[in-house]
Amino acid sequence: MVSVKNKITRFSHNFSFWESNLRFLIFLLFAVFCFFSLSCTTRSAAERRLEPPKSVQDLRLDDIARYSAEDPAQAIHLLEVYKAIYGSRDAYPAAEDPEIAGRLEKLREDASGSLRQAQIRAVEEKRWADAASLARSLASLGISVESTGEEPELALEYARQQMDQGNSLPAFLAAVRAHELKPLEPEDALFFLEKAVNAKQRRTAAFFLNTIADSEAVPQELRDYALGRDAASDMIKGVATVWVDRGYRIERGRGIPDRVLGSAFFVDASGLLITNYHVISSEVDPKYEGYSRMFIRMGDSASARIPARVIGWDKAMDLALIKAEYTPEYVYSVADRIVPSVGDTVYAIGSPGGLEKTVTQGIVSALGRRFLQIGDVIQIDALVNHGNSGGPVVDMAGRLVGIVFAGIEQYPGLNFAVPAERLAAALPAMIAGGKAERPWLGLSVSETITGAEIIYVAPSTPASEQLIREGLVITSINGRKAEAPQGALIPALQDELFPLRPGELVTLELADSEGNAEKHVLRLQARPEIPLVEAAKKDSRERIAAPLFGLILTPAAGTSVFASYQVKKVVRGSVADEAGLSENDPVSIRGFRILEDNGYALMEIDVKKRRMGYMETSMQLPALLDSPDTL
Numbered sequence: 001m002v003s004v005k006n007k008i009t010r011f012s013h014n015f016s017f018w019e020s021n022l023r024f025l026i027f028l029l030f031a032v033f034c035f036f037s038l039s040c041t042t043r044s045a046a047e048r049r050l051e052p053p054k055s056v057q058d059l060r061l062d063d064i065a066r067y068s069a070e071d072p073a074q075a076i077h078l079l080e081v082y083k084a085i086y087g088s089r090d091a092y093p094a095a096e097d098p099e100i101a102g103r104l105e106k107l108r109e110d111a112s113g114s115l116r117q118a119q120i121r122a123v124e125e126k127r128w129a130d131a132a133s134l135a136r137s138l139a140s141l142g143i144s145v146e147s148t149g150e151e152p153e154l155a156l157e158y159a160r161q162q163m164d165q166g167n168s169l170p171a172f173l174a175a176v177r178a179h180e181l182k183p184l185e186p187e188d189a190l191f192f193l194e195k196a197v198n199a200k201q202r203r204t205a206a207f208f209l210n211t212i213a214d215s216e217a218v219p220q221e222l223r224d225y226a227l228g229r230d231a232a233s234d235m236i237k238g239v240a241t242v243w244v245d246r247g248y249r250i251e252r253g254r255g256i257p258d259r260v261l262g263s264a265f266f267v268d269a270s271g272l273l274i275t276n277y278h279v280i281s282s283e284v285d286p287k288y289e290g291y292s293r294m295f296i297r298m299g300d301s302a303s304a305r306i307p308a309r310v311i312g313w314d315k316a317m318d319l320a321l322i323k324a325e326y327t328p329e330y331v332y333s334v335a336d337r338i339v340p341s342v343g344d345t346v347y348a349i350g351s352p353g354g355l356e357k358t359v360t361q362g363i364v365s366a367l368g369r370r371f372l373q374i375g376d377v378i379q380i381d382a383l384v385n386h387g388n389s390g391g392p393v394v395d396m397a398g399r400l401v402g403i404v405f406a407g408i409e410q411y412p413g414l415n416f417a418v419p420a421e422r423l424a425a426a427l428p429a430m431i432a433g434g435k436a437e438r439p440w441l442g443l444s445v446s447e448t449i450t451g452a453e454i455i456y457v458a459p460s461t462p463a464s465e466q467l468i469r470e471g472l473v474i475t476s477i478n479g480r481k482a483e484a485p486q487g488a489l490i491p492a493l494q495d496e497l498f499p500l501r502p503g504e505l506v507t508l509e510l511a512d513s514e515g516n517a518e519k520h521v522l523r524l525q526a527r528p529e530i531p532l533v534e535a536a537k538k539d540s541r542e543r544i545a546a547p548l549f550g551l552i553l554t555p556a557a558g559t560s561v562f563a564s565y566q567v568k569k570v571v572r573g574s575v576a577d578e579a580g581l582s583e584n585d586p587v588s589i590r591g592f593r594i595l596e597d598n599g600y601a602l603m604e605i606d607v608k609k610r611r612m613g614y615m616e617t618s619m620q621l622p623a624l625l626d627s628p629d630t631l
Helices: 004-050 056-070 072-086 098-124 128-140 151-164 168-181 186-198 202-210 220-227 232-236 277-284 420-431 489-497 531-538 541-549
Strands: 239-251 254-266 272-275 293-297 306-314 319-324 345-350 358-369 377-380 392-395 400-408 411-419 443-448 451-457 473-477 505-511 517-523 551-555 564-570 586-595 600-609 615-624
Touching (some): 056 072, 072 098, 128 151, 151 186, 186 220, 239 272, 239 277, 345 400, 377 400, 411 420, 443 473, 443 489, 451 489, 451 541, 531 541, 541 586, 541 600
Antiparallel strands (some): 239 293, 254 272, 272 319, 293 306, 306 319, 345 358, 345 392, 392 400, 451 473, 473 505, 505 517, 551 564, 564 586, 600 615
16 A cells, blocks of 8 residues: 555656646747747738838828818818929829829818718708808818808808897897898898897897898888987996906015906896906916906995806907806897997996996097907097906997907007907807917918018918918908908908818918919918917027018028028018118027017017118017917
8 A cells, every 4th residue: 555655756746747748838839829920920021021112192191081081171281281292383293193193183072072071960960150160161162062051041040040049149140140141131130130129239130120121111110129229328237347356466565455357248138248358367367376256246336246257258359258147237239340430439438447337438549450469459539447448339329339458558548449340250259168269370471562471481380381482472362352451451361261260271372473373272270379479489580580570581691600691571560670670681680589478579689781881780679479460
């Protein structure tokens, strides 16, 4: 009989034997697996080496193909980029490679078809605003959307939809937009006329009454209301004081209440008000880290403070839309788009120094002042002070003509207002909520005798991607000629882009000095908050001198330790022009600084002015970063 100890010993030996064999077997299987894997990999690599590498053109076409279904507007834009890089100004490089030409044509058809299908889906889902945006993009490509709805019809459908949902402000704005694109039918105008009378918006009612050719067919009570006039005592009831509590600030060791006072006026019975962005900026500015609470008051300083919140804002226009849970006694109309004339008498209503319901009188001193990034503003001599910001400016007939936004303390009669027509154009984006995004091509332009000349193309923008060059003149945007009275051309071009959304397609036609024309279809980007700051961070000092200082330079040989240039051109009315620089002046750039928090840039130069016998002078040129000459 074998002892238990011997059995255990034999078992241990056997286990060790099988364990060693098992390890060997596993190793053998692993080696075989690796051999076959490496063989397959080697064969795949060998096979791949036999394939010709893809060209840069093919890689770009693959990128475009990926966008065709998901973002067809971007695909169209990239096709234009491809044309700019590999083709001529007017055509794709079809003659050189028929295969590539076929792929390009197919990609364009696919992208256009996807864009068309997106518009059809938007119409089916009754997303009228999206459908109108897509219709504009399709129109820029020359694709008819008559069967699915053009922009005027879609805007009208959106207006009716919003009215059915009880949103009268966007409804009236959309109906006015529809009429501007295509005159309203009498029954449509009558519908909105009745709604305006019910909403007690006399000026809106007057607008729709004026669109009806046979006004005698309109019921008498509707005509009487629309042709009436609001009293100043009523209009005052629609103005509120905005009060922003920002806690305390410390000065010389003492806590001082930090308060911002402004004015606002009601534009909808639901409690929506318009004011200036700079009044409520602490409520939405991500850079502000302190305490901020906003209220409105409807009476004097003893009146109840009603909490308010920001709905949307447009910093470029210094406008904001706020809301309070309050039913106003009077609502201002923003539908009739009144443009005043120089010399017209106007009234400014607001709360200067916190003194509510103050009315001052003056005249329109000038139009077309360029103080904002986009568009122009009205100059008035009605007295306004701190607290007036955001208040309405009305004419003798009680029509809204502007919104107070700025004054110059040293000159009491020098004050400015955002035109009411620009408020109406800005409102839809603010109603949508949050920061209003505006479109951007990436161009700085100068008005010359030949038209709107491009003086700068910012890097990483739609215009730079399509290799658009400085020196070209803009002849049309979306088929509308670039024409306007002297001094108003750039605001007119900005007005063409202003209602469009980032992401839409736009057609830009250009011409050079010899009359040679070229056409581009670009996808709009969202406009940077301060476009030239972003450009200056990416571009060279000599290039950024053009949009900031009006100084167009070319490299030149020189003995200075700093980079030397020659002045190629000085933009009329620019900082360089006012500093006395002229063509062919030798210039060296000593330094360049952007003081973003202060809102301006500084360039230090050495210049030998031709007008002064080439005597060398050192100068420091300052320029505001908020250039109004950008598209």
